[in-house]
Amino acid sequence: MDILLIFLIIAGIIILMLGAINVFLLRLFVQTNKKIDDLLEKGKIKDFKDIFLSQKEKNDNLEREIKEAFLKIKELEEVSETTIRKIGIVRFNPFNDMGGNQSFVIALLDNKSNGFLISSLFSKEGNRVYSKTVKNGKSEYILSGEEVEAIGMAVNSK
Numbered sequence: 776m777d778i779l780l781i782f783l784i785i786a787g788i789i790i791l792m793l794g795a796i797n798v799f800l801l802r803l804f805v806q807t808n809k810k811i812d813d814l815l816e817k818g819k820i821k822d823f824k825d826i827f828l829s830q831k832e833k834n835d836n837l838e839r840e841i842k843e844a845f846l847k848i849k850e851l852e853e854v855s856e857t858t859i860r861k862i863g864i865v866r867f868n869p870f871n872d873m874g875g876n877q878s879f880v881i882a883l884l885d886n887k888s889n890g891f892l893i894s895s896l897f898s899k900e901g902n903r904v905y906s907k908t909v910k911n912g913k914s915e916y917i918l919s920g921e922e923v924e925a926i927g928m929a930v931n932s933k
Contacts, residue, residue: 814826855886856885856886856887857885857886857889858885859883859884859885859890860884860885860886861882861883861884861885861886861888861890861929861930861932862881862882862883862884862928862929862932863880863881863882863884863924863925863926863927863928863929863930863932864879864880864881864882864925864928865879865880865921865922865924865925865928866878866879867879867880867921869896869897869898870898877897878894878895878896878897879894879895880892880893880894880895880919880921880922880924880925881893881925882909882922882925882926882928882929883929884909884912884926884929884930887911888909888910888911888912888929888930889909889910889911890908890909890929891906891907891908891909892905892906892907892908892909892914892918892922892925892926893905893906894906894907894919894921894922907922909926912926912930913926914926
Protein backbone atom coordinates (compact mmCIF):
# COMPACT_ATOMS: atom_id res chain seq x y z
CA MET A 776 0.00 0.00 0.00
CA ASP A 777 2.85 2.39 0.75
CA ILE A 778 4.27 1.74 -2.67
CA LEU A 779 0.92 2.48 -4.30
CA LEU A 780 0.65 5.78 -2.40
CA ILE A 781 4.19 6.82 -3.40
CA PHE A 782 3.42 5.85 -6.99
CA LEU A 783 0.21 7.96 -6.96
CA ILE A 784 2.05 10.98 -5.48
CA ILE A 785 4.81 10.71 -8.08
CA ALA A 786 2.20 10.31 -10.86
CA GLY A 787 0.32 13.37 -9.53
CA ILE A 788 3.51 15.44 -9.49
CA ILE A 789 4.32 14.33 -13.06
CA ILE A 790 0.77 15.19 -14.18
CA LEU A 791 1.06 18.66 -12.56
CA MET A 792 4.43 19.24 -14.24
CA LEU A 793 3.05 18.13 -17.61
CA GLY A 794 0.05 20.43 -17.10
CA ALA A 795 2.37 23.40 -16.33
CA ILE A 796 4.48 22.60 -19.40
CA ASN A 797 1.29 22.35 -21.46
CA VAL A 798 0.10 25.79 -20.23
CA PHE A 799 3.54 27.29 -20.99
CA LEU A 800 3.59 25.77 -24.50
CA LEU A 801 0.01 26.91 -25.19
CA ARG A 802 0.90 30.48 -24.14
CA LEU A 803 4.04 30.41 -26.32
CA PHE A 804 1.94 29.09 -29.24
CA VAL A 805 -0.56 31.96 -28.90
CA GLN A 806 2.23 34.57 -28.79
CA THR A 807 3.93 33.05 -31.83
CA ASN A 808 0.60 32.93 -33.67
CA LYS A 809 0.09 36.67 -33.01
CA LYS A 810 3.55 37.43 -34.41
CA ILE A 811 2.87 35.28 -37.48
CA ASP A 812 -0.47 37.06 -37.98
CA ASP A 813 1.32 40.41 -37.86
CA LEU A 814 3.89 39.14 -40.35
CA LEU A 815 1.18 37.78 -42.65
CA GLU A 816 -0.80 41.03 -42.31
CA LYS A 817 -3.72 39.37 -40.47
CA GLY A 818 -4.46 36.79 -43.15
CA LYS A 819 -4.01 38.97 -46.23
CA ILE A 820 -0.88 37.03 -47.13
CA LYS A 821 -1.51 33.30 -47.27
CA ASP A 822 2.04 31.99 -47.16
CA PHE A 823 5.68 32.93 -46.80
CA LYS A 824 6.25 32.60 -50.53
CA ASP A 825 4.09 35.69 -51.04
CA ILE A 826 6.13 37.55 -48.42
CA PHE A 827 9.42 36.67 -50.07
CA LEU A 828 8.13 37.52 -53.55
CA SER A 829 6.76 40.89 -52.40
CA GLN A 830 10.03 41.71 -50.62
CA LYS A 831 12.01 40.69 -53.72
CA GLU A 832 9.81 42.91 -55.87
CA LYS A 833 10.27 45.84 -53.47
CA ASN A 834 14.03 45.22 -53.41
CA ASP A 835 14.18 45.10 -57.22
CA ASN A 836 12.25 48.38 -57.45
CA LEU A 837 14.58 50.03 -54.94
CA GLU A 838 17.65 48.80 -56.83
CA ARG A 839 16.23 50.17 -60.09
CA GLU A 840 15.45 53.53 -58.49
CA ILE A 841 18.95 53.72 -56.97
CA LYS A 842 20.53 52.97 -60.36
CA GLU A 843 18.38 55.67 -61.97
CA ALA A 844 19.37 58.14 -59.25
CA PHE A 845 23.06 57.39 -59.77
CA LEU A 846 22.68 57.85 -63.54
CA LYS A 847 20.98 61.21 -62.98
CA ILE A 848 23.73 62.26 -60.57
CA LYS A 849 26.37 61.30 -63.15
CA GLU A 850 24.52 63.29 -65.84
CA LEU A 851 24.31 66.30 -63.52
CA GLU A 852 28.03 66.05 -62.74
CA GLU A 853 28.80 66.02 -66.47
CA VAL A 854 26.51 68.99 -67.13
CA SER A 855 27.89 70.92 -64.17
CA GLU A 856 31.38 70.76 -65.68
CA THR A 857 30.21 73.03 -68.54
CA THR A 858 28.05 75.40 -66.51
CA ILE A 859 29.19 78.77 -65.23
CA ARG A 860 30.79 78.18 -61.86
CA LYS A 861 33.41 80.89 -61.60
CA ILE A 862 32.65 84.61 -61.74
CA GLY A 863 34.92 87.60 -61.57
CA ILE A 864 33.66 91.22 -61.62
CA VAL A 865 35.77 94.37 -61.86
CA ARG A 866 34.32 97.88 -61.86
CA PHE A 867 36.49 100.70 -63.17
CA ASN A 868 36.60 104.22 -64.63
CA PRO A 869 38.21 104.20 -68.11
CA PHE A 870 38.03 107.98 -68.55
CA ASN A 871 39.39 110.52 -66.09
CA ASP A 872 36.68 113.09 -66.86
CA MET A 873 33.77 110.81 -65.83
CA GLY A 874 32.82 110.34 -62.19
CA GLY A 875 32.28 106.93 -60.64
CA ASN A 876 33.19 103.42 -61.67
CA GLN A 877 30.32 102.85 -64.07
CA SER A 878 32.23 100.62 -66.47
CA PHE A 879 32.71 96.95 -65.65
CA VAL A 880 34.05 93.59 -66.79
CA ILE A 881 32.41 90.28 -65.91
CA ALA A 882 34.24 86.98 -66.45
CA LEU A 883 31.90 83.96 -66.55
CA LEU A 884 33.79 80.66 -66.62
CA ASP A 885 33.08 76.95 -66.21
CA ASN A 886 35.06 74.54 -64.04
CA LYS A 887 37.79 74.25 -66.71
CA SER A 888 38.14 78.06 -66.92
CA ASN A 889 36.36 78.21 -70.29
CA GLY A 890 33.71 80.84 -70.91
CA PHE A 891 33.52 84.49 -71.88
CA LEU A 892 34.03 88.10 -70.81
CA ILE A 893 31.48 90.88 -70.99
CA SER A 894 33.01 94.36 -70.95
CA SER A 895 30.91 97.49 -70.64
CA LEU A 896 32.51 100.90 -71.24
CA PHE A 897 30.44 103.84 -70.08
CA SER A 898 31.11 107.29 -71.53
CA LYS A 899 29.28 110.60 -72.05
CA GLU A 900 28.28 109.52 -75.55
CA GLY A 901 26.80 106.19 -74.45
CA ASN A 902 27.59 102.71 -73.33
CA ARG A 903 29.49 100.11 -75.37
CA VAL A 904 29.37 96.40 -74.62
CA TYR A 905 31.96 93.87 -75.82
CA SER A 906 32.36 90.15 -75.35
CA LYS A 907 35.42 87.93 -75.68
CA THR A 908 35.83 84.17 -75.43
CA VAL A 909 38.06 82.61 -72.79
CA LYS A 910 39.67 79.16 -73.04
CA ASN A 911 41.69 77.71 -70.17
CA GLY A 912 41.79 81.11 -68.49
CA LYS A 913 43.20 82.87 -71.55
CA SER A 914 41.72 84.72 -74.51
CA GLU A 915 42.89 84.93 -78.10
CA TYR A 916 41.95 88.62 -78.05
CA ILE A 917 43.99 91.46 -76.58
CA LEU A 918 42.82 91.99 -73.01
CA SER A 919 42.78 95.12 -70.91
CA GLY A 920 44.17 95.09 -67.37
CA GLU A 921 40.65 95.01 -65.95
CA GLU A 922 39.73 92.00 -68.14
CA VAL A 923 42.85 90.14 -67.02
CA GLU A 924 41.96 90.98 -63.42
CA ALA A 925 38.37 89.72 -63.87
CA ILE A 926 39.62 86.44 -65.36
CA GLY A 927 42.09 86.07 -62.49
CA MET A 928 39.33 86.64 -59.95
CA ALA A 929 37.11 84.06 -61.67
CA VAL A 930 39.84 81.42 -62.03
CA ASN A 931 40.81 81.78 -58.36
CA SER A 932 37.20 81.77 -57.08
CA LYS A 933 35.81 78.59 -55.57
